[in-house]
Structures are given as C-alpha cells and as structure tokens.
Amino acid sequence: MARTIMASLLEDIKKCGDRHWLIGCDRDELIELAEHFYLEIIEQSSQQNSPIIIVAESNPIRFLAGFLAACSASCSIFLCNPFWGEGEWQQVFDIVQPDIVWGEVKKQKSKAIIPNSEFRIPNSSIMIPTGGSSGKIRFAIHTWDTLSASVRGFQTYFQIQQINSFCVLPLYHVSGLMQFMRSLITGGKLALFPFKTIESGIIPDIDPEDFFISLVPTQLQRLLQIPNLSNWLAQFQTVLLGGASAWQDLLTQARDCGIRLAPTYGMTETASQIATLKPEDFLQGYNSCGRVLPHAQIKVIDSKNQILNSNEIGTICIQAKSLALGYYPDLLDRVEIQIDDLGFIDDRGYLNIVGRNSDKIITGGENVYPCEVEAAIRATQLVDDIAVIGLCDRIWGEVVTAIYVPKSQSITAIEIKAAIAKSLSKFKIPKYWISAQKLPRNAQGKLNRKQLKAIAILTQENRDRDLSNLTIVETTGRSR
Structure with a gap:
C-alpha cells in the first residue's frame, strides 16, 4: 500500500497545478527538481538496489524535491541538518553509508562503523535526526505510514478536512516536515517563509485565519515584542507551540494579545505532537498540553510500572500509530521507545509535563x-x-x-x-x-x-582557583 502511494507521489504533485497550494516558492521549480532527482535515483538504481540517500539542502524547494523523489522511488532517506559542523557530519558518515548525497555537506572519511551487521534499513524508511543537542546524533526510523498516522490524528482532533500550514521551521526537523505532510496529504496549502523574513516585518499577503502556524517558544517571544507582528499572529486560526517548554510569562503575554495558542506535546519519535491544548481552552486560562490526539494513547506509571491515578507524577508512556520503528543506529528493530519525560494527567484528562527524569x-x-x-x-x-x-x-x-x-x-x-x-x-x-x-x-x-553543565563546571573551577589564589595572598600578607 505504502509503495503504491509513493510511486504515485510525483504524479499527485503534478496534478496540483490547478490549485495554488504552494505559497512563497515556485511549484514548477519543485516539480522540475523532483523529476531531476528522481532520474538520478533511477540511474543509481541500475547499478545497485535501493540506494540510500542523504538530503541536507538548506533551500526548501531543493529539500522538498529530494524528499519527494526519494519517497517516490521507495528509497531510504536520511534527513540532515545542512548547518551541522564537521564533527557532527563525521558522526553521520561513520554510521550511514549513503549512495547519494544532496546538499553541501562537510563530508568526512567514513570509518564504516555499522552497529549491527545483520541490520538492514527497512525499505522506504524516512530517517529524521534527533538527539543532536546531547552531542550524539541518531535518527528516528519513520515510514510513510507513521507520518500519515500523525496527519490523520491531527486532522481528526481539529475536525478539519484541509490543513493549511504556514511554515517558518526547518524542514529537516520533524516540526517542519510534518507541516508539509499535513498540507500534502489533506490537500491543503503550504506557505514557506524564513522566520527572519517575518521577524523583519515583511508579512506575506495571505489570510492568516485559514492557516495553522507552528512556533517554538523563543520565536513566539520575539514576535510578541513587535506590536504589528503580535497583531498579525493573533489572526491565525491556530498557533501551535512546541519544541521546548514555554514559560508562564510567555503564555500570559500570548493570552493577553488574544493569540489562539495551542501548546503541544510531542517529539521526533512520535512524528510531532500527540497531545495538544485547543486554543479555546488556552484562552480560558488553561496551560497544560491538552488532550491526547486520537492516534495515540498515554499512560503515567511509577518506578514499578504501575499505572498512576490522576494528578500523580510519573513517567510518560506512549503508544501511537505514529511511533517510530526505532532508532538508527543505537536501538534497532525496536517497537517500543522509552520516554524520559515526567508528568501527570489531571482531572480533566489533560496532560501536564513536569520535566525530564534525566534533568x-x-x-x-x-x-x-x-x-x-x-x-x-x-x-x-x-x-x-x-x-x-x-x-x-x-x-x-x-x-x-x-x-x-x-x-x-x-x-x-x-x-x-x-x-x-x-x-x-x-x-x-x-x-x-x-x-x-x-x-x-x-x-x-x-x-x-x-553544554550548560560544562559552562557551570568551568565557572566553578575558575571561582575555586580565584579563592585559592586569594587565600595565598592573605596568608603571605599576614606572614609579613
């Protein structure tokens, strides 16, 4: 089924020519590039089966073209951050042996370290990067089916047929990619604009009431500091907020501006959000992550794996149709993924996140x-x-x-x-x-x-060294 969907993907994109679904970019250029990339795959496939592809394009049109071509050809694709440094690219090429690389990457000599020689990447896998902030890059293994399940859950939860997305987030990240997927699968519109363009005050000529926009807290904070942009933001149908925990002052400020905010809970492993607070609840004063979306289930357990009652803090456990198959390269052939988050479900059935157990x-x-x-x-x-x-x-x-x-x-x-x-x-x-x-x-x-801990340790060591030097000076002074 998924293979049939992917094989017809490019044809479906071509048929969208009668409607202006892509805003801010050239649709014809996207199709032309996607066909070019697809032919490159076919040529490579004549030499060996199912080439493995890395896409690290900073240009959104080139990124989407590569993504569509790889999915259409049922290839396994690794989505990568084009702005990774040499050390991060070293990690990637140590664990991934790509046949095709699209984008300007700082390629290193590969050590060909494959964690499990018997493991084979499932055909048509979509590898989305995660864990880079910890210094170790790995990829969540998704498929067209897991990403589609996330879209359908979103569509049902918000009771909407066509999802129009206004995207200012990077497409290689799950939060950006899923905005494209929602628009594509539901026949909605996709507006692509750099966040810096919006922040500079250049507002596209679209009707915000028809769109969902996704932001992270720092982006929301910066837009709220500019009056005309906060007014513009308040016109959106829904402003999804995720990626990191939002602070109370920021939520209060957004509410005071009348912004239809929808704080979310999700991660790369779940193909974006699995719980969302609806804007109506937010404007009434609620600050939780809201209810669980219909394609997912969440329970809260204690250290003995016992399910906890309402308002009791424990570890978050997730089951979802959108759940990744596992990690590459650390955890392979895994159906269940351990979540480190702590939280509770309140009397209304709303999810509340307290923090991470490791933190x-x-x-x-x-x-x-x-x-x-x-x-x-x-x-x-x-x-x-x-x-x-x-x-x-x-x-x-x-x-x-x-x-x-x-x-x-x-x-x-x-x-x-x-x-x-x-x-x-x-x-x-x-x-x-x-x-x-x-x-x-x-x-x-x-x-x-x-990195924060390293800064704190260095500061502490410098302070201890200064105090030590001060003690020596005082002792010398007394001896004199």
Whole structure:
C-alpha cells in the first residue's frame, strides 16, 4: 500500500497545478527538481538496489524535491541538518553509508562503523535526526505510514478536512516536515517563509485565519515584542507551540494579545505532537498540553510500572500509530521507545509535563524539577533567559545551579533570589548563580544542558582557583 502511494507521489504533485497550494516558492521549480532527482535515483538504481540517500539542502524547494523523489522511488532517506559542523557530519558518515548525497555537506572519511551487521534499513524508511543537542546524533526510523498516522490524528482532533500550514521551521526537523505532510496529504496549502523574513516585518499577503502556524517558544517571544507582528499572529486560526517548554510569562503575554495558542506535546519519535491544548481552552486560562490526539494513547506509571491515578507524577508512556520503528543506529528493530519525560494527567484528562527524569536534581534527598524553578525565576521578569541544572556536590549530592541572562547589567543574583524566596521551597532555590550573555539553545529553542553543565563546571573551577589564589595572598600578607 505504502509503495503504491509513493510511486504515485510525483504524479499527485503534478496534478496540483490547478490549485495554488504552494505559497512563497515556485511549484514548477519543485516539480522540475523532483523529476531531476528522481532520474538520478533511477540511474543509481541500475547499478545497485535501493540506494540510500542523504538530503541536507538548506533551500526548501531543493529539500522538498529530494524528499519527494526519494519517497517516490521507495528509497531510504536520511534527513540532515545542512548547518551541522564537521564533527557532527563525521558522526553521520561513520554510521550511514549513503549512495547519494544532496546538499553541501562537510563530508568526512567514513570509518564504516555499522552497529549491527545483520541490520538492514527497512525499505522506504524516512530517517529524521534527533538527539543532536546531547552531542550524539541518531535518527528516528519513520515510514510513510507513521507520518500519515500523525496527519490523520491531527486532522481528526481539529475536525478539519484541509490543513493549511504556514511554515517558518526547518524542514529537516520533524516540526517542519510534518507541516508539509499535513498540507500534502489533506490537500491543503503550504506557505514557506524564513522566520527572519517575518521577524523583519515583511508579512506575506495571505489570510492568516485559514492557516495553522507552528512556533517554538523563543520565536513566539520575539514576535510578541513587535506590536504589528503580535497583531498579525493573533489572526491565525491556530498557533501551535512546541519544541521546548514555554514559560508562564510567555503564555500570559500570548493570552493577553488574544493569540489562539495551542501548546503541544510531542517529539521526533512520535512524528510531532500527540497531545495538544485547543486554543479555546488556552484562552480560558488553561496551560497544560491538552488532550491526547486520537492516534495515540498515554499512560503515567511509577518506578514499578504501575499505572498512576490522576494528578500523580510519573513517567510518560506512549503508544501511537505514529511511533517510530526505532532508532538508527543505537536501538534497532525496536517497537517500543522509552520516554524520559515526567508528568501527570489531571482531572480533566489533560496532560501536564513536569520535566525530564534525566534533568531531575536530587539535592539532600529532595527532588527538584528545573522547569518549576525556571518558571519561578522567569516570573520575576528580572531575566531574559534562564536555565537550572544540578552540579555534583560531596555534601548534598547535587546543588541547584541557575545560569541566567539578566534583563540589565545592574540586576544581581541576590535580587533575583530575594524575588523568588516566597514562591519556592528553600531547597529549590539555586545555591549557585552564574550570569551569562546568552544560553546555548538549538534551532527549536531547546537548551543544551550538556553544554550548560560544562559552562557551570568551568565557572566553578575558575571561582575555586580565584579563592585559592586569594587565600595565598592573605596568608603571605599576614606572614609579613
């Protein structure tokens, strides 16, 4: 079935000529390039079966053309970030032996490290990158069927036939790719515009009421700072918000602007969102991730795998028709994927995310979830950005550490600490405070906690060294 769908994919795109479904890019150029890439695949296929393809195009038309051609030819395709550095490309070429590479990549000499010599990539697999922020790139193994299941779940949940998507996110990322898939499968429109173009004030001549737009929190924050863009954003049918946790102040500001926000929960492994708060609920004051979409099921379990009751925090477990087949190259032939997120389902049946189990800080035997502390610090409006992590400590096990970007140079950690004194338990208040000019975040706004920890450790070592030098000077002075 999937093979038949893919074989006719290019023909279906050609038949869309009577309707202006692609906005911001040239549809004819897309078809011409897709046919060119398809012929290249056919030529390569005459030498060997089912070539493996890497697509790393920064140009959206070239990216979509490569994607459509590979899917039409039933090839396995690896979607890659064209802006990866040499070290990241080294990882990719160490684990992927591509036959065709589209895009300007920093190709390294491959070591041909294949984790399981008996493993073969399933035909027509769509490999979507994940895990890059941790320093180790891997790919979630999807198929046309898993991506289509996500689209159908979205379509049913919002009770809409045609999905029009306004995309400002990278297409190699699941959040961008699924906007294309929704438009393609449902016969909707796709508007492609760089986020920087929108941020500069250049607004396309379309009716926002007909479109869904997807943003990450940092993008939403930047648009809300520009009055005419916040007014424009408020005209959209729905503004999907995902990719990273949103802070309370940002949600309040969006609500005050009348933006039909829909906070979502999902990941690369689930082909985008599996839970979404509908705009009507958001505007009424709810801040959860909403109900689970019809193609998925979520349960919350404890450490003994027992299902928890409403409002009890535990590990999130997911079953979904859109779930990836596994990871390449780490976990192969896996049907179930372990999720690290912690949360609970409230009395309304809405999903609430607390944080990640791996990010949890245990200090003096007490559990501290960074997102709660970060939310309290943001609420003071004394910082532009904030991250909370745990640092190893021989007395407490871990100590809560805040790395923050102050609103102004005059704001001190003492001032912020005093502002949160009444809103958090004493053990949750950061012991160490580190001021920074900018926090390391990826394109989706997610914090790179590994890099944050390295910054904090280096700062701590420098502080200890300075104190050590100070002690020597004072001792010398007394001896004199």
